[in-house]
Amino acid sequence: MTESHIAQGPGPTGTAVYGADVIEPAPFDTGFPVPRLGAGLQLLGEYKGSGTTEPRYIVRRGDGQVVQLSRLLYLVARAIDGRRDTEAISHRVSGRFGREVSAENVHYLIENKLQPLGVTVPFGQEDDEVTGPTADLLLVLKGHRVIFRERQVARIARSLAWLHRPLVVALVLATAVAMEIWLFALHGAMTPVLQVLEQPVLMLVVFALTVASLVFHEFGHASACRYGGARPGAIGCGIFLIWPSMYTDVTDVYRIGRGGRMRTDLGGVYFNVVFILALAGGYFVTGQSFFLAAIYLAHFEIIEQLMPAVRLDGYYILGDLAGVPDLFGKIKPILRSMLPGRPVPPEVSDLKRSARIIVTVWVLTMVPLLLAELGYVLWNLPRLLETSLRSLAEQLTGTGSAFADGQVAAGAVGVIGSLMLLFPLAGAAYLSVRLGGRLVRHVVRATEGNLRLRLLIGGATLAGAAALCAAWVGGVTPKPLPPQPPIAPILQPGVPEIRPPRPVAPAPLPSLTTPPVTVAAAEPSTSGPSASPSESGSADASASASGSPSPARSPSPRPTRSEPEPSSTRTTATAGPSPSASSPTASPSDSATPSEPPVPSFTVSFPAPLPT
Numbered sequence: 001m002t003e004s005h006i007a008q009g010p011g012p013t014g015t016a017v018y019g020a021d022v023i024e025p026a027p028f029d030t031g032f033p034v035p036r037l038g039a040g041l042q043l044l045g046e047y048k049g050s051g052t053t054e055p056r057y058i059v060r061r062g063d064g065q066v067v068q069l070s071r072l073l074y075l076v077a078r079a080i081d082g083r084r085d086t087e088a089i090s091h092r093v094s095g096r097f098g099r100e101v102s103a104e105n106v107h108y109l110i111e112n113k114l115q116p117l118g119v120t121v122p123f124g125q126e127d128d129e130v131t132g133p134t135a136d137l138l139l140v141l142k143g144h145r146v147i148f149r150e151r152q153v154a155r156i157a158r159s160l161a162w163l164h165r166p167l168v169v170a171l172v173l174a175t176a177v178a179m180e181i182w183l184f185a186l187h188g189a190m191t192p193v194l195q196v197l198e199q200p201v202l203m204l205v206v207f208a209l210t211v212a213s214l215v216f217h218e219f220g221h222a223s224a225c226r227y228g229g230a231r232p233g234a235i236g237c238g239i240f241l242i243w244p245s246m247y248t249d250v251t252d253v254y255r256i257g258r259g260g261r262m263r264t265d266l267g268g269v270y271f272n273v274v275f276i277l278a279l280a281g282g283y284f285v286t287g288q289s290f291f292l293a294a295i296y297l298a299h300f301e302i303i304e305q306l307m308p309a310v311r312l313d314g315y316y317i318l319g320d321l322a323g324v325p326d327l328f329g330k331i332k333p334i335l336r337s338m339l340p341g342r343p344v345p346p347e348v349s350d351l352k353r354s355a356r357i358i359v360t361v362w363v364l365t366m367v368p369l370l371l372a373e374l375g376y377v378l379w380n381l382p383r384l385l386e387t388s389l390r391s392l393a394e395q396l397t398g399t400g401s402a403f404a405d406g407q408v409a410a411g412a413v414g415v416i417g418s419l420m421l422l423f424p425l426a427g428a429a430y431l432s433v434r435l436g437g438r439l440v441r442h443v444v445r446a447t448e449g450n451l452r453l454r455l456l457i458g459g460a461t462l463a464g465a466a467a468l469c470a471a472w473v474g475g476v477t478p479k480p481l482p483p484q485p486p487i488a489p490i491l492q493p494g495v496p497e498i499r500p501p502r503p504v505a506p507a508p509l510p511s512l513t514t515p516p517v518t519v520a521a522a523e524p525s526t527s528g529p530s531a532s533p534s535e536s537g538s539a540d541a542s543a544s545a546s547g548s549p550s551p552a553r554s555p556s557p558r559p560t561r562s563e564p565e566p567s568s569t570r571t572t573a574t575a576g577p578s579p580s581a582s583s584p585t586a587s588p589s590d591s592a593t594p595s596e597p598p599v600p601s602f603t604v605s606f607p608a609p610l611p612t
Contacts, residue, residue: 032085032103035110036121038062038130043078044251049258051323051355058254061118061132064144066251069119072097076109077119086110144247148235153248156219157226163274164227164263176273179280183295192292202290203413209294213275213301214246220271221248221264228253228260254325261320265313272302309366322358324351334363377428382472386480392421 040062047056047068057074059067069077075096079089090103114120118132162168183189196202222232233249253261276295283291308314319325333347348356399414447454471477
C-alpha cells in the first residue's frame with residue numbers, strides 16, 4: 001500500500017493531500033454499502049497548469065482544507081452521490097477511467113484513501129460531519145472572520161470586473177506611470193508626508209485611507225477571479241502571526257488555468273494602483289496633502305505584497321508560475337533530494353523539470369536568508385529587547401499622558417504607534433515559540449530509538465546556547481541603542497525629544513578689507529580733518545540702499561549655507577548708539593566727552609588701500 005503525502009496547498013488553511021492511484025483489493029462481506037461525501041465538500045475539478053507530471057484534481061472539505069487527489073480518486077469521489085452503492089459506482093468509474101475497477105476496488109479506495117482524508121463519511125456513521133488531517137502550518141492566517149459573504153462578494157466582483165479588461169488595464173498603468181513621474185520627480189513625495197506628521201488628525205485620516213486600500217486590494221482579487229471565469233468566495237480578516245490581515249477565498253481559480261490564476265494573484269496589486277490614482281484625483285480636486293501621503297504609504301504595501309518570503313501575493317504568484325501551490329511544503333523534500341546517496345522523495349520526483357528548477361532556486365534562496373535572519377536576531381537579541389521595551393514603555397506613558405491632558409487626536413495616533421511597537425514584539429515571540437516547538441518535535445521523531453544521536457544533538461544545542469548566553473552577558477554582542485529623538489514626534493506623544501546640540505556657526509573668513517572705521521557725526525570743525533557732509537551722506541545712502549556689502553567691498557568668497565546668515569556676519573549701516581564708538585579703532589578726537597550727549601555714529605567699510 002502506498003502512503004498518501006501531506007503538504008501545504010491552496011486555500012485559506014493551505015493544506016493539500018495527494019492520494020495514490022494504487023489499487024489493492026480488500027476482501028469484505030458487507031454487501032454493497034452506499035458511501036456519502038463529507039458535509040460541505042466541494043469538487044473543484046482538475047488543477048490546470050499543474051507543475052506535476054500527472055494531473056491533479058482539487059476538492060475542498062467543509063472545514064476549508066483543500067485536498068489534491070489523483071484522477072482515479074477524484075472519479076470515485078465524483079461518482080458518490082449518496083444513492084449509488086459501491087457496485088454502481090464501480091461501473092461509472094470504470095467507464096470514465098478506461099480500466100476495470102471492481103466494487104471491491106472502490107470499497108478499498110473509499111475506506112483506506114478517501115475516508116482518512118476527510119472526503120467521505122465513515123461507513124455506519126449517521127451524520128455527515130467528518131474530520132481529516134490538517135497541516136500544522138507556521139506562516140498561515142489564523143482566526144478567520146468573514147466580513148463580506150460570498151453573495152456580497154459576487155455582486156462586488158461583478159460590478160468591478162470591467163476594470164480587468166485589457167484596454168482599461170493599459171490606460172490605468174499608463175496614467176499611473178505619468179502620476180509617478182509627477183509625484184517623485186516634479187512635486188516631491190516626502191513633503192506631504194512631513195506635513196501630515198505635524199497634525200495628528202491627518203494621521204488618523206491617512207490610517208483610514210490605508211485600511212480602505214487594504215479592503216479595495218481584496219476587491220481586486222475577487223473581481224479578477226470573476227473576470228477569469230471562476231467564482232470568488234468570502235472576504236474576511238484574520239491574524240497572520242499576530243498582524244491583522246485580510247484574505248479573499250479564490251480557491252476556485254485552480255480550475256481556470258494558469259493565466260487566470262496569475263491575473264487573480266496580481267489583481268490585488270493592480271487595484272492598489274487604481275486606488276492610488278483615485279487618491280491622486282482627490283488631491284487635485286481638494287489640494288489636501290494627506291492624499292499624497294497615503295499614496296506614498298501605498299507603495300510600501302505593494303512592495304510588501306510582492307515579496308515571496310511569506311504567504312502573500314508574491315508567494316502565490318511564484319507558486320502559480322511553477323504550478324506548485326505549496327512552496328513551503330517542498331523545502332524539506334528538495335533539501336533531502338540534494339543529499340548524495342538518498343532516493344528522490346516522491347514529492348519532488350513527480351515535478352516537471354521547469355517546476356523543479358523554479359522551486360529549487362526558491363528554496364536555495366529563501367533557506368539561507370531565513371537562517372541568516374535568525375542568526376542575526378539571536379546575536380542582537382539583548383539589544384533588540386532592551387531598546388524595544390524601553391521605547392514601548394515611553395510610548396505607553398506618553399500616550400496615556402496625552403489622553404489625560406485631553407489631547408484625544410494625539411492619544412489616538414499614539415495608540416497606533418504603540419501597536420506598531422507591540423505587534424513586532426509579540427509576533428517575534430509567537431514565531432519563536434512555534435518554531436522552537438516544531439524543531440523539538442522534529443528532533444524527537446527523527447531520533448526515536450537512537451539515544452546516542454539524541455544526546456549528541458541535545459549536547460550540541462546546549463553548548464551553542466551557553467556560548468550565546470556568554471556572549472550576551474560578556475558584552476560581546478552589540479550594545480543597546482541610546483535614546484534617540486523621535487523621527488515622527490506625532491506618533492510618539494509625550495516621548496522626550498532629545499535633540500543634538502545646535503552646531504556653532506563657523507567664524508567668518510578673514511577679509512582683505514581694512515577694519516571698519518567709525519566716523520563720528522560731529523559738527524564741522526577746522527581743527528582737524530573730518531568727513532564732509534557729502535561723503536557721509538553718500539556712505540549712508542549706499543549702505544541703506546544695499547543692505548549688504550557689495551562685491552567690491554567683500555572680495556573674499558563666503559561659504560554656502562542652507563539657512564539665513566546671522567546678522568553679525570553682515571556689514572550694515574545702523575543709527576543709534578554703537579559699541580564700535582568705543583572700540584580701539586576709534587580715534588580720541590572722534591569720541592564724545594562725558595559732559596556731551598551721545599553722538600550718533602556710522603560704521604562704514606572701506607576697501608583696503610592699494611600699495612604705493
